[in-house]
Amino acid sequence: MPAYRAPRGTRDLLPETAAGLARLEGIAWSLSHRYGYRPIEIPMFEQSAVFERGIGEATDVVEKELFRIAPRTEESESWALRPEATAGVVRAYVQHGMQTLPQPVKLSVVGPMFRYDRPQAGRYRQFYQWSAEVIGDAGPGIDAEVIEMGIRFYREAGVPGVQVLVNSIGDRECRPVYLEQLREYFGRHAAALPELERRRLELNPLRLLDSKDPALTALVAAAPKITECLCDACAAHFGAVRAHLDAMGVPYRLEPTLVRGLDYYARTAFEFYREGAEGQQQALGGGGRYDGLVELLGGRPTPAIGYALGLDRVLLALEDAGADAGKDPAPVAFVVGADPADTAARLKVAAMLRGEGLTVRVELTPRKLGRQLESASREHAHFAVIIGDELIDGNVQLKDLEAGTQRLVPLAELAADLKRAAKNHHHG
Numbered sequence: 336m337p338a339y340r341a342p343r344g345t346r347d348l349l350p351e352t353a354a355g356l357a358r359l360e361g362i363a364w365s366l367s368h369r370y371g372y373r374p375i376e377i378p379m380f381e382q383s384a385v386f387e388r389g390i391g392e393a394t395d396v397v398e399k400e401l402f403r404i405a406p407r408t409e410e411s412e413s414w415a416l417r418p419e420a421t422a423g424v425v426r427a428y429v430q431h432g433m434q435t436l437p438q439p440v441k442l443s444v445v446g447p448m449f450r451y452d453r454p455q456a457g458r459y460r461q462f463y464q465w466s467a468e469v470i471g472d473a474g475p476g477i478d479a480e481v482i483e484m485g486i487r488f489y490r491e492a493g494v495p496g497v498q499v500l501v502n503s504i505g506d507r508e509c510r511p512v513y514l515e516q517l518r519e520y521f522g523r524h525a526a527a528l529p530e531l532e533r534r535r536l537e538l539n540p541l542r543l544l545d546s547k548d549p550a551l552t553a554l555v556a557a558a559p560k561i562t563e564c565l566c567d568a569c570a571a572h573f574g575a576v577r578a579h580l581d582a583m584g585v586p587y588r589l590e591p592t593l594v595r596g597l598d599y600y601a602r603t604a605f606e607f608y609r610e611g612a613e614g615q616q617q618a619l620g621g622g623g624r625y626d627g628l629v630e631l632l633g634g635r636p637t638p639a640i641g642y643a644l645g646l647d648r649v650l651l652a653l654e655d656a657g658a659d660a661g662k663d664p665a666p667v668a669f670v671v672g673a674d675p676a677d678t679a680a681r682l683k684v685a686a687m688l689r690g691e692g693l694t695v696r697v698e699l700t701p702r703k704l705g706r707q708l709e710s711a712s713r714e715h716a717h718f719a720v721i722i723g724d725e726l727i728d729g730n731v732q733l734k735d736l737e738a739g740t741q742r743l744v745p746l747a748e749l750a751a752d753l754k755r756a757a758k759n760h761h762h763g
């Protein structure tokens with residue numbers, strides 16, 4: 336057993352997994368670009384109050400899972416690692432006066448988040464999210480656009496059978512009425528409630544609906560439904576979001592018990608699951624409207640919506656589906672040389688081809704040509720570029736390792752030649 340190991344709940348992403356993650360990040364940035372989201376980077380830690388106020392004191396994320404940083408000096412502020420990006424993005428929106436920009440402001444964050452949770456399959460203490468946030472648009476069209484972009488992400492990533500569950504959790508008009516109903520309902524069953532949940536019943540009864548405690552499952556299923564309490568404005572908004580989804584042909588399922596685990600939500604709430612994998616720790620992503628958060632963090636009242644997709648869970652889902660998410664593309668060409676010692680000539684040709692954007696390997700160990708060609712085959716290169724005496728006349732031998740043919744090619748035409756082949760064979 337090695338003396339040092341990665342901390343519990345974290346993982347080293349070895350090349351295979353890290354390549355899969357990089358691919359997902361690439362899809363996230365491509366979609367961000369296509370849908371008009373601009374990148375933003377925020378610190379990995381913030382004043383704890385940003386999360387306590389933003390996400391809510393009586394949530395699992397803050398109460399149990401916040402990764403607090405021990406203060407270094409007596410007067411220093413209290414900090415915590417970010418458990419999610421939304422609160423930090425909104426803090427940045429307010430701090431930098433982004434409400435004076437044309438609205439909405441659409442922002443995208445990809446990176447690690449930290450939650451001090453009990454580690455288990457699909458639940459890590461450091462995990463990766465793609466967050467997309469739209470600040471300054473009251474919807475309902477944008478609600479549907481965000482949901483559709485999420486579905487598209489899973490499709491482009493190659494995760495089969497992802498569906499979205501949607502709900503409306505009302506606003507500050509109608510939610511208090513519902514919360515009273517919940518307090519009354521769970522109050523009648525107070526004896527059956529675990530200690531934490533009994534405390535939350537007073538502070539925030541909505542949290543009981545997404546409790547991780549199995550003792551509550553049956554009670555929750557029979558609890559009053561928020562959708563029966565929506566005010567006219569929230570009901571109309573929810574109806575319009577669904578009409579937009581219908582118009583785009585985005586399939587969804589109404590899930591009246593879906594309330595999300597963070598306090599900042601209002602109206603539209605949604606989560607992505609694979610069909611048949613809808614358990615507590617199996618959400619592939621989730622999001623919703625957070626119309627009150629900008630104001631809560633010191634800005635003007637501003638409507639907003641967004642989501643975060645859990646990239647680790649997408650990787651697990653792909654693994655599950657047998658997809659080879661992190662396979663490196665084979666090189667188009669492998670540069671070898673008749674003179675084992677002349678590594679400089681090989682490197683020079685490889686650098687020239689790489690400068691042309693080609694995926695190229697080169698043998699830099701002074702081995703015999705036969706051994707170099709073995710390396711080329713092992714890496715599944717399509718071509719071997721063989722450097723020999725022909726170089727004096729400006730030519731190289733180009734050996735097609737798949738077809739077993741070989742021809743003389745002028746060095747000046749080599750890159751164009753290989754590019755043509757790369758296009759036809761989908762290399763690199």
Ligand code: HAM
Pocket residue numbers: 418419420421450452457458459460461462463464466467468596618619620621622623624625640641642643644645646647648
């Ligand atoms: P969330 O539901 O807390 O929402 O997290 C979103 C996704 O992150 C989850 O569905 C899951 O896939 C992944 N995730 C969460 N915790 C873990 C963990 N410990 N290990 C692995 N994956 C995890 C948010 O974070 C909100 N900020 C989403 C949002 C953005 N709402 C509005 N804008």
